Amino acid sequence: MKAASATNKVVLYWHRTDLRLHDSPALHAALALNPSVFIPVWTWDPHYVYRSRVGPNRWRFLLECQSDLSKAYTKLNAKQRLWVVREAPQTVLPKLWKRWGVTHLVFEKDTDAYARARDEAVVQLAEEAGVEVIVKMGRTLFDPDALVSKNGGKPTMSMSQVEKAAGKIDRGFPQKPVETPGSIPDPWDEKRMDLAGAEHEGPEAEPDLNAVHRTAADQQYTQIMGPKDDFGVPTLDEIGIEASKATSPHRGGETEALKLLDGHIKNEEYIGRFEKPNTSPAAFEPQSTTLLSPHLHFGSLSVRKFWWDVQDVMNKRKKENKPNALIPTNLPGQLLFRDMYFAAQAAVGEPFSRTYGNHVVRFIDWHLQSKPPSTDAEDAENEKPYEVDSPEAEEWFIRWREGRTGFPWIDALMRQLKQEGWIHHLGRHSVACFLTRGGCYVSWERGAEVFEELLIDHEPACNVGNWMWLSCTAFFAQFYRCYSPVAFGKKWDPQGELIRRYCPELAQFDKKYIYEPWKAPIADQKKWGCRVTGDGKPSSSDDGPTYPKPMFDFDERRQVCLDGMKNAYDVGLHGNDPQVLDGSWKSLFEGEEENPKKRQKTEKI
DNA sequence: CCCTGTGTTGGAATC
């Protein structure tokens, strides 16, 4: 169209972790090339579709981000949209740059283990095809690889290390946001954009980790440009998921993200006083934190814009605040925390997401341990990926996952997680501690998988990092600090409002019993319309609503877990020790009575 | 070597 600005550059912009137009260094660099043809694409990657655990709420959030971005493009240029192609990037991108005469490929850097392998493959293919590649960082405050290198090449395992490393990069200040584009060049004309007749490689759909969510035919990959041949953003229908299954009130998209951020920034008291440990995990209308984490995950909000907008408010208020002192619990500190997990993951690579082969994680003799990673796809499909060493522990795990442990604080949070795809950070602490070192003694990897499926803000590095933290296997070690499923909730929510909301069968219980309904006299249980009995499985009996009895005596379990942790710390294995890799660790945990420290402990009791 | 202080966010008892 604008012949005057023509440079004969055909730029393919590959959206992945950056579903936004504002403050995108990669997009900024792409447009700075002054392209005569500009094509923003999303490749519908089977790896995310079938090999990552994604529940209905996160699917919808992603689709909303894509739709919103597509509309934003169209608003700037009626010929533009987000061009969604239904094929793996490794196979489809070479077709696209051949077909569209692409001269430049531009994308945002991603240090996730799978993303690195994928991007390396794509970059190599691009180089072979003579396509110039430009990669820009923009997903975190600092480049994770730079943080690692300033940390002596080692994974960042504490905030002081991150602070020190960040101090060596731009004196600890993230880069300022770049401007939002005011115009977008044209794509090719309709005829040249059309991929009709292009060879289309269907994906390897098995194993499908998300099969459990699909109730209709999976039509994601029927045609390269989508079922309507229009490069459209997929619908939940096409994924095979009923729209009614996405029940979260939290919605995706850059428009929504900027609106949310703006609302918070206007509340200068809130921004200035924010201290994570002082925000209530029980608040639900409205929540006590910003709800911006899912937007950071999908890149519908720039973390640097978030950081600087907050910083501006704090600078304005700065009176007694010491300048530039890191406070891990305030909002900038929270955002830097995210960088710590990204950098730790960037240094460790693939094993960071599990115990096996991961040198930073402590080995504990958990129940339901992961089996060693299998390369045989059929194996993974037919068997559980973990050892069922204790049917009782598996029952506890299932009851935890389904929100029927009999501890209302835990069950309310787990049900909120399933319905809304989000719970407060301290709620996550509470349920994670309960599943691992503070109750069930089940492997943190089981819990991380459930969070991966259900959280709309699931970020691989942050999720496993936090699970290691809470299970006292990395980052944190004070395992005698244990969350009580009764006392912790009560401290924040003495009336039990969160429980009444998410476990409505208990709504009428007096606050005296709301956290421990099993202690309520039978007469009161009848009066309040809910009997405390059974295991919470849906029953066919017609005796009215019930709530399960607690699945174990918490104080008793807490002591068992403490003893177990103490013993496992004494044994002192890590995820990459030979005994862990070859399975011989079991012998080190046998005959625990012979461990002198352990014997002393049990004799005391 | 020891000792001390710190580490994003525990609980219960006490003042």
Added chain:
DNA sequence: CGATTCCAACACAGG
């Protein structure tokens, strides 16, 4: 009520 202390005791950095 909010703040302080103890509980029993981890890892790590720094003097």
